[in-house]
Amino acid sequence: MAGIKDYTNVKVGENRDQIEYHVKEILKLIGENTEREGLLETPARVTRMYEEIFAGYSVDPREALGVTFDENHQEMVIVKDIVYYSQCEHHMAPFFGKVHIGYVPSGKIAGLSKFARLVEAITRRLQVQERITTEIADILDEVLKPTGVMVVVEGEHLCMCARGVKKPGSKTITSAVRGGFRHDAPLRAEFMSLIRNH
Numbered sequence: 001m002a003g004i005k006d007y008t009n010v011k012v013g014e015n016r017d018q019i020e021y022h023v024k025e026i027l028k029l030i031g032e033n034t035e036r037e038g039l040l041e042t043p044a045r046v047t048r049m050y051e052e053i054f055a056g057y058s059v060d061p062r063e064a065l066g067v068t069f070d071e072n073h074q075e076m077v078i079v080k081d082i083v084y085y086s087q088c089e090h091h092m093a094p095f096f097g098k099v100h101i102g103y104v105p106s107g108k109i110a111g112l113s114k115f116a117r118l119v120e121a122i123t124r125r126l127q128v129q130e131r132i133t134t135e136i137a138d139i140l141d142e143v144l145k146p147t148g149v150m151v152v153v154e155g156e157h158l159c160m161c162a163r164g165v166k167k168p169g170s171k172t173i174t175s176a177v178r179g180g181f182r183h184d185a186p187l188r189a190e191f192m193s194l195i196r197n198h
C-alpha cells in the first residue's frame, strides 16, 4: 500500500497548465459556461489552491521533523490543538480539526514547531483520518525513538455534513499509541486529561 512514508515528491506547481485544463473541462461537464466572467480565472485559482492544499506531496514528513536536540527530559511532552485542513480521499471534500501529540522522550526532543510541520506534511494530501493518525505516530516513533507516543486526531468531514448522510456537527476521533503508552493506562489518562480544553 502506498503510504505517506513513500512521499512522491510531486510539486503541484509543475503541473499547473494541465490541472488548469482539466478543471476547465470539469466545469464544462457539470454544465457551466467557462467563458462567463466569474469563471474565467477559476481554473487558475483552483490550481493555486491545489498548490497549497496538496503541498504535502512534495515534503518528506520525516524531514519536516528535521531539527532534533539531545535532551535528558524523561517526562511527557504534549503539543495540542494543532489545527489541520485535509481532503478526504473518497470525495475530495475537506475535513479538518485538531491534532494532539504526546510523547515521552528517550534522550531526543524535537523543535516544537516541527510537530506542526509534520502535521502539515501529512494532512496536505488526499487522506483518511485514521492514516493521518497512524502516520504521525509512526514517524514520531521512527525519528525520535521515544519511550512512548500517543496521537489523538479530531475531525469534521464535509462529505458527511454537506452531502450524503448530512450529519453536520458529528465528529470523528481517532487515536494511536506506541511504546510505553500501550500498557500504561494512567499515562494515557494523564494525556487525555491534559488535552481536554478547560
Ligand SMILES: Nc1nc2c(ncn2[C@@H]2O[C@H](COP(=O)(O)OP(=O)(O)OP(=O)(O)O)[C@@H](O)[C@H]2O)c(=O)[nH]1
Pocket: 088, 089, 090, 127, 128, 129, 130, 157, 159, 160, 163, 164, 165
Ligand atoms: N474511515 C474513514 N472513512 C471516511 C473518511 N472520510 C470519508 N470517509 C467515508 O468513506 C466512505 C465512502 O463510502 P462509499 O459508499 O464508497 O461512498 P458514498 O456512496 O459517497 O458514501 P456516502 O458518504 O455514505 O454517501 C463514506 O462512508 C465516508 O463517510 C475517513 O477519514 N475515514
Ligand SMILES: [Zn+2]
Pocket: 088, 089, 090, 091, 092, 093, 157, 159, 160
Ligand atoms: Zn469523503
